[in-house]
Structures are given as C-alpha cells and as structure tokens.
C-alpha cells in the first residue's frame with residue numbers, strides 16, 4: 001500500500017528518474033504512474049486513451065509532479081521512435097520502462113475468426129512490449145543510461161484457462177523475453193524483470209469487482225488472502241524492482257497466493 005505520509009524530498013526513491021509507462025491511463029498502469037510520481041519520477045504515459053491519460057497527468061501535476069501524456073498505439077512500430085525521442089528531448093534521459101499494456105478476450109480454437117483474434121492479442125500483449133523495449137533499450141545503451149525495465153505479465157503466464165491460449169502464450173512469452181532481455185542488457189547495467197499480478201480490482205480487467213462483492217468473488221476464485229489486490233500493491237512491487245540494483249530476470253508474483261491454489 002502507499003505510505004500514509006508522503007515521503008520527504010530527500011527520501012524520494014525515484015528522484016529525478018524518467019519513467020515510461022505504457023497503458024498508464026487506467027488500472028495497474030495508472031497505479032504505477034501515480035506511485036512513481038509520488039517517489040519523484042517524471043512520467044511519460046503512453047496510451048490510446050488520451051483523455052484518461054491526461055487525467056492522470058493532471059492528478060500528478062496537482063501534487064507538484066511532472067508528467068506528460070502521449071497518444072500512441074504501442075502496436076504501431078512507426079509511432080514509438082518519435083514518442084521516445086520526445087521523452088528524451090523533454091527530460092534528457094530514460095531510466096525506467098514499464099510495459100503494462102494488455103487486453104483480454106476469449107478465443108476458442110473453434111472460432112472461425114480465431115486466427116485474427118490470436119494475432120490481435122499477441123500484437124497488443126507481446127509484440128508491443130518488444131517494440132517499445134527495443135526502442136528504449138537502444139537509447140539507454142547508446143547513451144549509457146542504467147535502468148530498469150518491468151514487464152507486466154500475469155498469473156496466467158503459468159496457469160491455463162480454457163479459451164485463453166492466446167493470453168497465456170503472450171504472457172508466458174513475455175516471461176521468456178524478460179529473461180532473454182535480462183541477459184542481453186545486464187552488461188549495460190539495465191535490469192529486466194516481470195510482475196505477475198493476480199486478480200486486481202479497480203482495473204479495466206476487473207471492473208465488476210466492488211467493495212460489496214470483493215470478498216465473495218475472491219472466495220469463488222479461491223484466492224488464499226481472501227480479497228482482490230489493488231493497483232497500489234502492484235505499484236509497490238514496481239518501485240521495489242526499479243530500485244533494487246541486484247534483481248534481474250525474475251517474475252515476481254503479487255497475487256494474494258492465487259498460484260498456490262490453481
């Protein structure tokens with residue numbers, strides 16, 4: 001959870017660092033952006049929902065933080081380079097990248113349009129992370145900026161569900177990429193890790209969870225800690241991974257024990 005008292009300027013853990021968060025306009029990405037800003041980072045929020053991204057920027061600015069919203073579809077390779085260039089032009093460096101964009105919908109092997117649905121989700125949940133990481137890693141290595149890349153995976157990188165092969169393949173693929181990128185970028189002082197959330201409320205993926213039904217729905221899902229998680233709890237892990245200098249290539253589960261019972 002976020003600390004009750006805001007940290008003093010000297011205690012800020014991400015002071016003057018520059019962070020890019022994809023999908024930072026909503027849910028987990030928004031939680032990470034707000035928390036990073038609270039810790040002193042300057043935020044670039046890349047999202048297709050510009051009005052929502054601007055609302056996050058406003059919230060950060062109202063607390064004296066610095067943030068900018070960029071209207072970009074991270075599946076579009078040609079759009080990523082110019083946005084990353086703008087971030088560097090504005091703040092001079094990039095230290096943290098959070099690849100958070102992700103969507104979900106069911107796909108059955110028996111659907112006639114399954115190939116298009118498969119490609120659409122792999123593009124959004126896996127290829128986009130590759131494209132953004134490639135562009136940012138190039139800048140970081142060329143300019144010798146050390147830093148941290150965090151990929152948001154899922155408990156479903158490990159746990160299968162019917163009609164979910166595309167989602168599991170994307171998330172398991174992102175875990176594999178995390179480990180390969182960790183090895184490739186370690187010589188440059190860039191660490192790459194993943195966070196695997198369980199069922200998190202106040203997010204696009206779990207809009208139906210409310211104060212009133214949280215405990216009941218968590219029971220139905222057999223979550224050992226008996227409740228859904230919060231974006232702030234994923235953000236805590238993101239701050240940890242961004243600041244601990246000796247962790248790389250890991251997938252950290254923040255799931256209330258979900259994978260223990262599935």
Ligand SMILES: NC(=O)c1ccc[n+]([C@@H]2O[C@H](COP(=O)([O-])OP(=O)(O)OC[C@H]3O[C@@H](n4cnc5c(N)ncnc54)[C@H](O)[C@@H]3O)[C@@H](O)[C@H]2O)c1
Pocket residue numbers: 022023024025026027028029046047048049052072073074075100101102103124152153154155196197198199200201202203204205206
């Ligand atoms: N919510 C959960 O319980 C949960 C659990 C496990 C993993 N995850 C993962 O966490 C991440 C965030 O999930 P969430 O539920 O917070 O999502 P969300 O729907 O609340 O937010 C996703 C954001 O991504 C943006 N976006 C979608 N496609 C985009 C694109 N092509 N380019 C740019 N922006 C795009 C959306 O506009 C939105 O602002 C996803 O990768 C998801 O797979 C979520």
